[in-house]
Amino acid sequence: MSQDLAPRPVSSWLERQRSLLDFTLASLSRRTGKNLSLLAVYALVVFALASVLLLTESLRAEARAVLAGAPDVVVQRLSAGRHDLTPADRVEPLAAIRGVRGAVGRRWGYYFGRGSQANFTVMVPERFWGAEGEVVVGEGVARVRAAAPGAEFPLRGADGHYLHLTVREVIPATTASVTSDLVLLSDAAFGRLFGQPADRFTDVALTVPNAKEVATVAEKVTRLFPDARPITRQELTRTYEAVFDWRSGLTVVILSAAVLAFALVAWDKAAGLSAEERREIGILKAIGWETSDVLTVKLWEGAVVSLTAFGLGWLAAYGHLFLGGAPLFEPVLRGWSTLSPARRLVPAAGGLEVLTLFILTVVPYTVATVVPAWRAATTDPDAVMRS
Amino acid sequence: MSYIQLTDVRRVFHQGRPDELTAVDGVSLAIERGAITVLRGPSGSGKTSLLALIGGMARPTSGRIHLDGRELTSLPERFLTEVRRRTFGFVFQQFNLVRGLSALENVMLPAYPLGGSRAALVKHATALLESLGLGHRVRARADWLSGGEAQRVAIARALVNRPAVVIADEPTANLDSKLSQEFMRIAADLKSGGTTLVIASHDPLVHDAPVVDRTVAMRDGRLDGEGAARSRGSAA
Numbered sequence: 001m002s003q004d005l006a007p008r009p010v011s012s013w014l015e016r017q018r019s020l021l022d023f024t025l026a027s028l029s030r031r032t033g034k035n036l037s038l039l040a041v042y043a044l045v046v047f048a049l050a051s052v053l054l055l056t057e058s059l060r061a062e063a064r065a066v067l068a069g070a071p072d073v074v075v076q077r078l079s080a081g082r083h084d085l086t087p088a089d090r091v092e093p094l095a096a097i098r099g100v101r102g103a104v105g106r107r108w109g110y111y112f113g114r115g116s117q118a119n120f121t122v123m124v125p126e127r128f129w130g131a132e133g134e135v136v137v138g139e140g141v142a143r144v145r146a147a148a149p150g151a152e153f154p155l156r157g158a159d160g161h162y163l164h165l166t167v168r169e170v171i172p173a174t175t176a177s178v179t180s181d182l183v184l185l186s187d188a189a190f191g192r193l194f195g196q197p198a199d200r201f202t203d204v205a206l207t208v209p210n211a212k213e214v215a216t217v218a219e220k221v222t223r224l225f226p227d228a229r230p231i232t233r234q235e236l237t238r239t240y241e242a243v244f245d246w247r248s249g250l251t252v253v254i255l256s257a258a259v260l261a262f263a264l265v266a267w268d269k270a271a272g273l274s275a276e277e278r279r280e281i282g283i284l285k286a287i288g289w290e291t292s293d294v295l296t297v298k299l300w301e302g303a304v305v306s307l308t309a310f311g312l313g314w315l316a317a318y319g320h321l322f323l324g325g326a327p328l329f330e331p332v333l334r335g336w337s338t339l340s341p342a343r344r345l346v347p348a349a350g351g352l353e354v355l356t357l358f359i360l361t362v363v364p365y366t367v368a369t370v371v372p373a374w375r376a377a378t379t380d381p382d383a384v385m386r387s
Numbered sequence: 388m389s390y391i392q393l394t395d396v397r398r399v400f401h402q403g404r405p406d407e408l409t410a411v412d413g414v415s416l417a418i419e420r421g422a423i424t425v426l427r428g429p430s431g432s433g434k435t436s437l438l439a440l441i442g443g444m445a446r447p448t449s450g451r452i453h454l455d456g457r458e459l460t461s462l463p464e465r466f467l468t469e470v471r472r473r474t475f476g477f478v479f480q481q482f483n484l485v486r487g488l489s490a491l492e493n494v495m496l497p498a499y500p501l502g503g504s505r506a507a508l509v510k511h512a513t514a515l516l517e518s519l520g521l522g523h524r525v526r527a528r529a530d531w532l533s534g535g536e537a538q539r540v541a542i543a544r545a546l547v548n549r550p551a552v553v554i555a556d557e558p559t560a561n562l563d564s565k566l567s568q569e570f571m572r573i574a575a576d577l578k579s580g581g582t583t584l585v586i587a588s589h590d591p592l593v594h595d596a597p598v599v600d601r602t603v604a605m606r607d608g609r610l611d612g613e614g615a616a617r618s619r620g621s622a623a
Contacts (some may be wrong), residue, residue: 012501012502015502015503015504016501018505019495019498019502019505020499020500026492030487069481283484287477287497287544288497288500288548289472289497290468290500291464292497293500302498323621379446380444381445
């Protein structure tokens with residue numbers, strides 16, 4: 001008998017795992033209806049949570065992309081508390097403030113296209129590479145206006161007459177929503193479109209290399225020009241975060257019903273086994289299975305259901321958000337701009353997000369599966385003989 | 388010492404509570420290797436509890452059980468389970484097959500935790516089913532089997548780990564006379580192969596069968612007097 005108790009080699013361990021996994025799969029296939037409905041609810045929850053995670057990360061990545069190119073301080077001019085154009089002669093005094101490396105006047109504005117029912121951001125880049133009658137448009141703009149390179153791009157000017165512009169090129173979609181609603185044009189065309197004099201800027205962008213000096217520079221700006229309103233990058237970041245947190249928070253609320261359903265299913269699992277499952281565990285114990293063998297089967301069962309649901313849920317969320325255009329979340333994604341819903345989200349989530357979701361779903365479910373089985377498996381095997 | 392030796396074994400359920408029940412009360416018994424021993428007695432006489440103790444499924448409240456000279460009662464749970472699955476095969480009254488699994492899978496179940504070669508296991512389990520006349524029912528689900536087929540699958544399952552001892556609890560309770568006799572024929576085959584059998588039964592077809600070496604009568608958890616133990620041949 002002593003050789004019976006000798007330690008098992010690795011290949012034997014693998015064969016044992018294979019046999020136990022086979023039994024697990026056979027067990028799962030016996031309760032197809034129950035397991036499929038469980039899988040569906042579970043996958044739905046993973047889909048919901050993965051959507052929120054992926055959406056939040058994607059929006060944050062966009063925010064980072066937007067802010068990466070944002071100036072350290074933007075100086076606007078206020079007139080009676082309302083935004084007004086900044087005279088060009090203010091650029092030099094702003095550039096002369098100690099701590100400011102450079103000051104650039106910017107000319108941009110919003111244009112609502114009545115035909116396309118969409119807002120465009122019209123902007124003069126630092127160096128426009130096209131001709132005066134040409135525009136470079138974002139992917140979203142090109143889509144709603146059905147504009148390809150060489151196409152006409154008429155815009156109604158401030159004087160009521162149309163400006164006849166031609167599309168030079170379309171900015172590729174890879175830069176996502178940062179450029180989606182952009183219309184870039186020459187300084188002269190911008191002046192004619194908005195009726196904005198050449199010596200007036202929309203705002204002035206300041207470069208402040210030392211982040212610690214930003215607050216002091218902002219203070220100096222208001223001292224120099226009492227009607228100026230300096231906006232720091234930190235303030236912009238806060239605004240973006242508030243918007244994105246609000247959006248993901250809203251998504252969580254919408255999807256909380258699915259999360260609740262999963263909690264109920266997990267609770268049901270944790271609360272106990274069916275009489276049939278208890279009977280089976282009793283039989284297995286009686287024919288010589290150890291408690292650890294029963295737990296291994298339950299672990300496999302939890303792992304098979306969890307990993308399948310996790311994979312399905314994650315893929316569905318990824319496909320829905322990044323390939324399908326996130327139709328279910330459109331109300332959440334829709335901003336003030338009517339262009340926004342049509343934009344494509346760009347995947348940004350990494351290993352940490354996958355791991356977080358894995359820990360949030362797979363681990364609790366597996367524990368919920370194993371605990372009641374452990375309780376049943378620690379009973380005396382002779383109970384089955386007396387049943 | 389006999390192959391299986393029980394010394395003053397007691398099994399008490401719910402000890403110290405108002406519903407305390409002594410199922411086995413001071414039983415001393417010697418079971419010889421390669422013999423068929425039948426425990427007989429009315430329902431509630433303690434036969435099943437005694438079988439569970441012999442098979443290492445439960446521990447006695449007091450007393451000692453030796454198997455081939457080794458004391459089982461002091462073994463840790465893990466080792467006791469190991470002894471149980473390597474030494475004993477069990478045939479239960481209700482057969483206790485796992486529903487939804489095929490006959491073959493049911494037979495292979497006790498061998499899964501041993502980690503042997505899968506191909507060899509399938510071959511061995513199939514051969515067992517064929518030897519019991521169930522070659523054509525290998526893939527049939529357990530819940531589709533007739534009573535006789537289910538019993539033979541249960542016997543094949545009990546034999547899959549090549550046990551030295553087969554323990555059967557009321558194996559003929561759910562069978563007609565023909566199938567009961569068939570069971571005793573299989574028991575005789577096992578005995579001729581050197582297997583020890585301990586059977587609990589109050590079916591005369593079992594305890595009066597000529598192949599039985601010894602019948603031990605039980606009542607109220609005790610052996611029902613020395614005179615009630617009927618021995619044949621070399622059994623003590």
